[in-house]
Amino acid sequence: MEIDVQMHGRASRPWIAFVLIALGAVFLVLGLVLAGATSSFLSDAKRTRGSVVALEWREDDHGEDHTPVAYPVVEFTSADGMPRRFQSSTGSNPPSYEKGDRVEVLYRADSPQDARINGFASLWLLPLIFGGTGLAMSVGGTAVAMARRWRS
Template sequence: MEIDVQMRRRASRRWIAIGMIAFGAMFLVLGLVLAGATASFLSDAKRTRGSVVALEWREDNHKEDHTPVAYPVVEFTSADGMPRRFQSSTGSNPPSYEKGERVDVLYRAGSPADARINGFASLWLLPLIFGGTGLAMSVGGTAVATARRWRS
């Protein structure tokens, strides 16, 4: 009876380790893909100055208290002389920017609608979250698998 329980524990630890490594690898790959997309964006992005013209407040459905989050709306003039406007994909509470604040804007010359605020969060937050989570899960799964083999 005791041997059966030990075998089940070993099997469950093995599957936990395999699952952690697999999910960690997927998250790590996704983080690397996002980092590559950001690097590609930066390699051909035009730089200009813009102004925060508004803060778009939305409820954050990922939090239990549904705290509203401010997303800056930025206006800038592209190289073709056309005024452009975009809403940042990164929001925060308290707001990271104030209405009227001047910001650096990066955009693709061939597609000025693809614009971002030149800031750490707007450029690198998602790659860092996915890559860091993936790395931590993979290392944790490897540690579980290594500890299991070491005990055997």
């Protein structure tokens, strides 16, 4: 019985490397696509000043800790003179912004509802997480495959 388990374990090792490399490639491509979308957004974005008018507190269900996270709600005036309001897609605890803070807002002139705070987290956090995770998984899978090949 023990021999069967060891043989099964050895047979599954190439799959581990393959799955890590494949998932890593998917995450890396997704990170690059998100980075490209952010770069495209930045090349077309208008800049203006806005104010944090509220913090929307929500419980994010990430992990065991259900600590509430603050998402800033920002008001700004677009180039057409219309007042606009949006909630940032990036929240934190402790809050990155306080009510009354002045922030730089980036938005698309043709669709001002597509607005973001000009900050590292709101622009680059998702591409960095997906790209970094994909790179780490691909490197780990490649290391497993190379170690297996080196042993044989």
